[in-house]
Amino acid sequence: MNLEYKLVNILTExxxxxxxxxxxxxxxxxxxxxxxxxAEAVPLIKASIRIELLQDDKLFLIIKAACVFEIEDESWNVIYDNSSNTVTLPKIFACFLATFTMNTTRGILHAKTEGLPxxxxxxxxxxxxxxxVKEDVVIVLAK
Structure with a gap:
């Protein structure tokens, strides 16, 4: 299954x-x-990564970043189930979104710490x- 999408936002949360x-x-x-x-009203998927860095079990840095992807209407109709209000991301697509978001987080982390100890x-x-990610990811919209 080939899903059509585009990156529409990067967030440092x-x-x-x-x-x-x-x-x-x-x-x-x-x-x-x-x-x-x-989000129920629009065909967007947000993938987020939260990373905590520790030394001797003491937190010294935290970052949470997200990438927001707009899903093309035909692709949205394939992954969104209106009756259960769920989105099912095929495993390969979920892995791609995670990898993209992790690489983006690396870039944000580099930019924010450059020149610091x-x-x-x-x-x-x-x-x-x-x-x-061992199987398809089913996202349930919280009510």
Whole structure:
């Protein structure tokens, strides 16, 4: 199935560096969350990624970024179920949206930390979403 779409917005929904937590030379760890949402009235899908960077279990940086994609009407009719108010993203398409959003988040993170001491610690590893998104993603619109 070939879905037609276009990127219509990039959002930095959250960004913070917690002062006095980051220490150079100490290994950092990452916690990530992937989410999808849609609006009932318009054919838009939002993919968002939230990343927390920690050292010794202490949060030193948080970023949440999202990409909003407009879905072409014919494609929307394929993935949107009006009776259940759900959108079903085929696994391959869901992985693509996640990968695009993660790469965008990397760029935002680079721009926001360039020239800061944390910059070298915020290089995010490559992520294979095919291992994370194991099946089609069904999004239920919250009432």
């Amino acid at each position: 959250q960004f913070a560096i917690i002062d006095n937590v980051y220490k150079e030379g100490i290994e950092s760890s990452t916690k990530s969350t992937l989410g999808y949402n849609f 944390v910059h070298s610690a915020v290089i995010l590893p490559l992520t294979s979403f095919e291992e994370i």
